[in-house]
Amino acid sequence: MSEIGKVEITYPDLEINVVRAKEPIEVPIVESRIATAVASPNFVRHLTFDISGTPLEGKFHAGQSIGVVADGVDENGKPHKVRLYSVCSPSRGEDGHGKLVSTTVKRVIDEHWETQELFTGVCSNFLCSQKVGSLVKVTGPSGKRFILPENPQDYNYLFFGTGTGVAPFRGMIMDLMELNSKNEIVMVFGSPYRTDILYGDYFKSLEKTIDNFHFLTSISRENPRADGTKHYVQYQLLDNRALLEPILQKPNTLIYVCGLKGMETGIYQILAQQGLWDYITVKDDLMQKNPLTWTYEELKAGVKSSDRMHIEVY
Numbered sequence: 325m326s327e328i329g330k331v332e333i334t335y336p337d338l339e340i341n342v343v344r345a346k347e348p349i350e351v352p353i354v355e356s357r358i359a360t361a362v363a364s365p366n367f368v369r370h371l372t373f374d375i376s377g378t379p380l381e382g383k384f385h386a387g388q389s390i391g392v393v394a395d396g397v398d399e400n401g402k403p404h405k406v407r408l409y410s411v412c413s414p415s416r417g418e419d420g421h422g423k424l425v426s427t428t429v430k431r432v433i434d435e436h437w438e439t440q441e442l443f444t445g446v447c448s449n450f451l452c453s454q455k456v457g458s459l460v461k462v463t464g465p466s467g468k469r470f471i472l473p474e475n476p477q478d479y480n481y482l483f484f485g486t487g488t489g490v491a492p493f494r495g496m497i498m499d500l501m502e503l504n505s506k507n508e509i510v511m512v513f514g515s516p517y518r519t520d521i522l523y524g525d526y527f528k529s530l531e532k533t534i535d536n537f538h539f540l541t542s543i544s545r546e547n548p549r550a551d552g553t554k555h556y557v558q559y560q561l562l563d564n565r566a567l568l569e570p571i572l573q574k575p576n577t578l579i580y581v582c583g584l585k586g587m588e589t590g591i592y593q594i595l596a597q598q599g600l601w602d603y604i605t606v607k608d609d610l611m612q613k614n615p616l617t618w619t620y621e622e623l624k625a626g627v628k629s630s631d632r633m634h635i636e637v638y
């Protein structure tokens with residue numbers, strides 16, 4: 325529980341680890357569709373699991389994660405470790421009854437920095453290669469902190485998601501739509517190219533029909549900003565200040581950040597530069613310096629999110 329001004333924020337107490345990593349259960353994949361555009365250099369899939377009739381039915385809440393254990397063994401001959409994937413479905417599931425839970429998985433593909441060989445992540449590639457009907461070992465739910473508060477329709481939201489970091493926000497926004505929330509909801513999404521915009525059709529359709537929903541995209545590797553810098557999600561606070569500042573000034577606005585590790589520091593800097601102190605706490609010695617000159621070490625040691633900002637970055 326925490327307070328904003330005179331408003332008390334409380335969070336639902338969610339059940340976690342109903343199915344533990346030691347004893348994962350097998351569930352079928354019932355949908356696997358590509359979420360990036362055909363021309364994208366990246367591969368992201370929207371995957372749906374049927375958890376009906378299992379202990380997981382009805383247990384996943386938007387913002388929580390599902391654990392997946394890839395088939396096979398690791399280099400030591402041991403079963404693979406669990407990897408976590410944010411659920412992107414709403415709290416009542418894709419089906420409205422908690423039986424179908426979805427996630428958004430990006431294939432991790434890279435060149436090994438030492439051997440120069442192709443590096444393919446174990447679990448993301450395992451999952452993205454599974455056909456509809458395949459059985460996959462899952463666990464969860466995981467996480468009870470990165471969720472919407474009780475009475476979520478009483479708040480305004482600014483969601484920052486990079487890449488698959490948008491996953492929890494799809495589910496949260498679906499929850500808010502179901503509640504017919506009349507407060508402001510802003511989804512700021514960041515990706516390298518326009519071909520990588522995830523769930524863009526859904527967010528654009530909401531923007532057309534829902535006056536209080538706004539969808540902003542920050543495409544980093546196409547056209548630069550006027551000063552030559554990349555379009556990163558945090559710069560929407562500057563480039564769309566007329567829209568965002570009045571929302572951020574309201575006493576019942578919450579910020580959520582999900583995606584790449586490190587993305588939160590740029591958001592802290594711009595919030596501080598704009599004097600939006602309700603969202604961050606800053607050590608005294610840093611207050612004397614221009615936030616844009618804070619070093620990474622200073623940011624790590626001296627700046628934290630307040631109760632009004634939730635961060636989940638990996």
Ligand SMILES: Cc1cc2nc3c(=O)[nH]c(=O)nc-3n(C[C@H](O)[C@H](O)[C@H](O)COP(=O)(O)OP(=O)(O)OC[C@H]3O[C@@H](n4cnc5c(N)ncnc54)[C@H](O)[C@@H]3O)c2cc1C
Binds near residue numbers: 427431435445446449
């Ligand atoms: C709470 C949470 C939620 C998450 N949600 C999502 C989600 O919704 N969607 C999603 O796609 N992911 C999500 N992730 C990330 C996910 O859990 C996995 O970490 C990711 O899919 C990579 O797993 P993997 O098994 O494919 O790769 P792994 O086999 O585990 O390999 C990844 C690791 O390999 C290393 N590596 C990377 N490149 C190279 C290289 N070139 N050479 C050698 N090593 C390298 C890195 O250290 C990296 O950590 C989430 C993570 C957490 C903690």
Ligand SMILES: NC(=O)c1ccc[n+]([C@@H]2O[C@H](COP(=O)([O-])OP(=O)(O)OC[C@H]3O[C@@H](n4cnc5c(N)ncnc54)[C@H](OP(=O)(O)O)[C@@H]3O)[C@@H](O)[C@H]2O)c1
Binds near residue numbers: 488
């Ligand atoms: N619940 C969770 O914690 C959760 C859920 C889902 C995903 N994730 C994590 O989120 C990450 C998503 O990666 P992805 O490959 O899907 O993303 P992606 O499609 O590559 O998009 C990331 C975007 O963020 C930009 N960016 C890079 N550094 C940034 C910074 N410091 N500040 C702001 N923006 C920055 C990138 O720009 P450039 O590359 O052009 O510089 C790019 O436009 C993964 O690491 C995944 O593990 C976490």
